[in-house]
Amino acid sequence: MRDSQITLTVGESRHLQATDASDAAAKAVWSSSDSKIAAVSADGAVTAVAPGSCTITATLSADSTVFGNVTVTVVPAQTESPENSDEIGTTEPIPAKTEPPAAQADPTEPTYIQGILIANKTYALPKTFDPGVDPEAKAMFDKMQKAAAQEGLNIYISSGYRSYDYQVKVYNSMVKAYGKKYADEVSARPGYSEHQTGLVFDLNSIDLSFAQTKESKWVDAHAHEYGFIIRYPEGKDAITGYSYEPWHLRYLGVENATKVYNSGLTLEEYLGITSKYPD
Known part of the structure; x- marks a missing residue:
């Protein structure tokens, strides 16, 4: 696999590829440990379904001992908060997914x-x-x-x-x-x-x-x-x-x-x- 871990927003899709360039890799069998969180198609297209984490596995059809895993984390889609709403049960907005700051080995600020x-x-x-x-x-x-x-x-x-x-x-x-x-x-x-x-x-x-x-x-x-x-x-x-x-x-x-x-x-x-x- 090109990635070992990816993060998707609910509703988002991404196509995964096996890193093996052989013909066998093209015949990989794709599966999800929990399709209620992220589903995967026969050609490796992953679709985020609900918040949570699961594992997507690609197994070579020619050799079941050869496989690769990707951990998929699904985060909620941002929801709009109604302006001036006092209604009970109104869904609170989930923070927008933004690019996290770069980590520093020896930071000067938290x-x-x-x-x-x-x-x-x-x-x-x-x-x-x-x-x-x-x-x-x-x-x-x-x-x-x-x-x-x-x-x-x-x-x-x-x-x-x-x-x-x-x-x-x-x-x-x-x-x-x-x-x-x-x-x-x-x-x-x-x-x-x-x-x-x-x-x-x-x-x-x-x-x-x-x-x-x-x-x-x-x-x-x-x-x-x-x-x-x-x-x-x-x-x-x-x-x-x-x-x-x-x-x-x-x-x-x-x-x-x-x-x-x-x-x-x-x-x-x-x-x-x-x-x-x-x-």
């Missing part, structure tokens, strides 16, 4: 995309960026914690703000213990950690067992009401750059968090950006 501070494997934060815990995010967490407590649930912060220097220690300890490859799957390199934004809280046990608790299920359903999203959802590793973390909450504000939650997309998918280290 990156904001559509007003949202970004820290992922593509976009690093300056070493000097040192905001501490965001007071609005903490106030909204406190409010969410009280709401959960009223239902007999106990959610608490186990890890919050981390400075650049502190993340150096965290990441290096992971590399020393488990190796660089595994460390990059579960821990951020210094400057690339969301914890440095001051907008992230890790909850409770910081373990996958948290996903099976009543607290986790309540957070999944209600976090957006307080401005938070589950930043690294299950099955989205290839998009977010990190394995599933049901405990990792990112504060976006109620409006943005609700839009992302209702879209069913990760933050990367919603904004149309990548999360990949430069090397």
